[in-house]
Amino acid sequence: MNNTDGDAIVVEHLRVVRGSREVVPDLDLRVPRGQVVGLLGPSGGGKSTLMRAVVGVQVVAGGRVVVLGDDAGSPALRHRVGYVTQSPSVYGDLSVRENVDYFRAVLGAPADAVDRAIAAVDLTSHATAPVDNLSGGQQARTSLACTLVGDPEVLVLDEPTVGLDPVLRRELWAIFHRLADEGRTLFVSSHVMDEAVRCDRLVLLREGRVLSDSTLPELLERTGAPDAEAAFLALIDAADAVQAAHAAGAADATQPEDAA
Numbered sequence: 001m002n003n004t005d006g007d008a009i010v011v012e013h014l015r016v017v018r019g020s021r022e023v024v025p026d027l028d029l030r031v032p033r034g035q036v037v038g039l040l041g042p043s044g045g046g047k048s049t050l051m052r053a054v055v056g057v058q059v060v061a062g063g064r065v066v067v068l069g070d071d072a073g074s075p076a077l078r079h080r081v082g083y084v085t086q087s088p089s090v091y092g093d094l095s096v097r098e099n100v101d102y103f104r105a106v107l108g109a110p111a112d113a114v115d116r117a118i119a120a121v122d123l124t125s126h127a128t129a130p131v132d133n134l135s136g137g138q139q140a141r142t143s144l145a146c147t148l149v150g151d152p153e154v155l156v157l158d159e160p161t162v163g164l165d166p167v168l169r170r171e172l173w174a175i176f177h178r179l180a181d182e183g184r185t186l187f188v189s190s191h192v193m194d195e196a197v198r199c200d201r202l203v204l205l206r207e208g209r210v211l212s213d214s215t216l217p218e219l220l221e222r223t224g225a226p227d228a229e230a231a232f233l234a235l236i237d238a239a240d241a242v243q244a245a246h247a248a249g250a251a252d253a254t255q256p257e258d259a260a
């Protein structure tokens with residue numbers, strides 16, 4: 001597989017089985033460098049599974065995931081890819097600075113990276129506060145700072161705005177774009193469809209399949225829908241109609257044999 005310069009993440013024929021279910025049957029995707037790419041879709045659609053595959057912590061049954069030219073999860077990517085899981089993985093009894101410094105030590109980053117990471121998420125004025133005393137949005141930003149301290153080129157953020165009010169969500173998306181302006185690639189999942197307007201590109205995922213991968217204006221033009229949610233529903237209806245037509249065709253094709 002050739003990983004072109006323009007793509008930070010290349011997924012080809014990814015297949016994932018979790019438990020006894022095939023949750024990603026055969027997925028292809030490219031995430032361009034330096035953009036904020038949203039991964040949107042309903043709960044259980046496979047967003048976290050795909051993100052886990054991108055950071056190399058998901059057992060895959062087939063296909064390949066290449067990040068910055070290396071296979072996902074390879075040691076060469078350890079410092080180049082940052083991953084923030086759904087639940088903030090920070091220590092509540094430690095301050096913001098202590099948390100970020102802990103991750104700095106784990107990642108082997110230089111000492112001055114701590115204040116830079118805290119400033120990048122606008123938490124300088126709260127640096128000495130224990131994380132337990134912070135709001136949900138500030139805790140989410142602390143989690144992000146703990147990842148940023150390693151200066152990753154690719155950030156994989158699993159539902160970073162879940163549970164946050166619209167103002168805090170807007171603030172976080174502004175930070176994401178600032179990070180992308182520095183040349184980083186952000187792959188951000190959400191099941192809040194109105195966050196589509198905040199993404200440079202959006203990937204709509206349902207039942208482990210990519211229903212759409214485009215900019216929002218392209219998506220709206222293609223579907224004729226007024227917003228991302230309506231577009232998504234239109235794509236689901238179209239996919240269901242195709243599936244029903246295939247099922248009906250298959251039933252017709254087997255009719256003579258069944259009758260025999």
Ligand SMILES: Nc1ncnc2c1ncn2[C@@H]1O[C@H](COP(=O)(O)OP(=O)(O)OP(=O)(O)O)[C@@H](O)[C@H]1O
Pocket residue numbers: 018019020023041042043044045046047048049050191
């Ligand atoms: N540990 C697990 N064992 C077995 N199946 C799992 C496991 N975790 C998730 N799944 C299944 O894999 C599928 C995809 O789940 P995934 O968590 O990737 O979806 P998601 O789009 O991230 O959902 P959400 O928005 O609710 O986080 C679902 O059908 C889910 O039930």
